[in-house]
Amino acid sequence: MSISFHARSNSVPSMQHPQAAYVDEQLARLRSSEAASSSSIYQRLSNLQDLHDSLDKMIRLSITNKALSQYQIEKLLDGSLRILDLCNMAKDALSQMKEGLKEIQSILRRKRGDLFAEVRKYLATRKVLKKSFQKVLKNLKVSQNKENCNKFLVVFGEAEAITIALFESMFSFMSGSKACRKWSLVSKLMSQNKATCEDEANEFTRLDSVFESEKLLKIEDVQMLEWCIQDLEDGIESLSKSLIKYRVSLLNIF
Template identity: 60%
Template sequence: MAATFHVRSNSFPSRQHPQAAHVEEQLCRLRSSEAVSTSSSSSICQRLNGLQDLHDSLEKLLRLPFTEQTLDKKAVEHLLDGSLRILDFCNISKDALSQIKEGLNEIQSILRRKRGDLSSQIKKYLASRRSLKKSFQKVLKGLKVNGDESLAVFGEAEDLTISTFQSVFSFVSESSTPSGKWSLVSKLINQKRVASEAQATNEFAELDSAFQSFIEKKSQKSLEMEDVKKLETCVQDLEEGIDSLFKSLMKYRVSLLNTLSH
């Protein structure tokens, strides 16, 4: 039988616990944000920050006595598996962004010193980008939301987190088509995004295009340091958002393990 979790305690039959109500409000804000926002670096960073706050709140909710009494072993093990998978997504994202930033630093070094083989370094960067895109495509094919409504707020938080990482992987790899088996909610959300995403700025795609034009001599405009720094700032923002979420997920996971041991 599927594990169930109700955010109302048996001790509070007529009203919701304040912490549970706070979690519901955060979930509502994240649902609304995901439904209307574009896949831009700023909107993704906002969702990452929102997910960090959500998992901080879920960690507090887990420490409440009525929550520990309500979540059974099967439910906690399910959530632990999900949290581990999301931590893997964090590491995949951080490794990819670190690799991109390293390539950008090499290019900036040549631009700053005004010596070195810029074309060769750009070709190396673009080859690395193509390799990352293939890796992300493999991840996206196996990426799917939990879809287990019996886990209530914890399951929905997991779904929203996975959906956000789908946006991260798609944005960095310039792919806007979701892969894998998605829940009806995720499909509807994606449909609402399609029109607005066409207008969203993708800093990764912009610089890739500028680099490609430079290599193919299609543009007379010389590369400027500002062109590269724009993407570097975007990468830094994404790194900070993912790192903060990672730390919150670790604390959340510790509380899940504590719940399992009680």
Template identity: 75%
Template sequence: MALSFHVRSNSFPSRQHPQAAHVDEQLNRLRSSETASSSSSSSIRQRLSNLQDLHDSLDKMLRLSITQQTLSQEQVEMILDGSIKILDLCNVSKDGLSQMKESLKEIRSILRRKRGDLSAEIKKYLASRKFLKKSFQKVLKNLKTGQNKNKESLAVFREAEAVTVSLFESMFSFISRPKSCGKWSLVSKMMSQNKAACEANEFTRVDLEFQSEKSLKIEDVQNLDSCIQDLEDGIESLSKSLIKYRVSVLNI
């Protein structure tokens, strides 16, 4: 991957520059993980951590005098525009996950006390998932529209945006219920047939148990809550790196 500008004749810090080479290496690692990693909470959490490292490295690269001398005002504005949209993805994800976690807290409480309106809390949890889907798709559409308008953006920053968006798409796919599990049935035979498709992760396992509330296990709800917490922590750390990164761009 060439770390160079497409707009100006000036070269971006070349691959020989240690910091540019480090960014290049991190981008390649993230690209490889898109196909090599299984769709699991641990793999997504690791990719979030890698994205945080990537943006920390981009922040260091932006502080190089050669980088600041080469960037034009238009390019700085494009980088800022992309970073704020990525932060929007982080904020939407955090809000949606927070709502889901709050609903799961009530579900756990009802299961422990063995009293309360479990159906109502399950509906709230599913509604929070629907909210996340709608909000995520809206932000993603705006971000991709901006990318189409900025075809002349810097290769390295465009690539960083691309791998970041790809991670959030993977995470959203991980959280969303598969279509094969969309129609809930109370027929035991059908539940058995759907079980293999639905038990792929913490989210779909609990979804399957929602089909018959009596089968809902507090242990699985707790595992799902821990999974959501891990994702929240990873997104929060990434957000902090993105804010620091934006400050460096603003200081140019």
């Protein structure tokens, strides 16, 4: 999957529009959060939403309109569409898992129904999804295009690269190859329950282990992952809306 422009630390000129300077600050914050072990995926999703809202405003500037060629606009539209596709893949996977968790919670609450069958069904879904996550991750090897570009426009390419990197982290997290991070709502609830997050696992793999071990299952075990999923769904939905606005602004330039 390729992007249109290089990512550079000095992504915009020193003499720049205030909106471009603000976008550059947001990119610097996101680059920093990528390297921070305490930075949650949910928080990075929120920051990406803010970034794409800012890019949308930047697109509407007359200086940006004049700087963008039709070819570059088409490249940016292609990139935003790829990211929207990733949003939809993630939302679909999360929806499938949440549906299975709700069935399991229903049986635990009513204390009737075939819990074992629902757990096996959930684990089968997880197995299929893990394979699809690995396939997506394999395809998310972003290659930088070495074409020359106005420095003013480099921010768009860097924003795309950072967004795709976030989805790499997210799919790795959901597949179980990334450790748990601090979540907004979940971390508070975990603190209230005096629970801790194990370094070697995350919410997805922890519940997988509980299901596979056939230990006594508690409804709290299932709720913890459901809250994580809800956080992710909310973040992805907000990012999707920002991306759609951004695409509309690009199309309006035509």
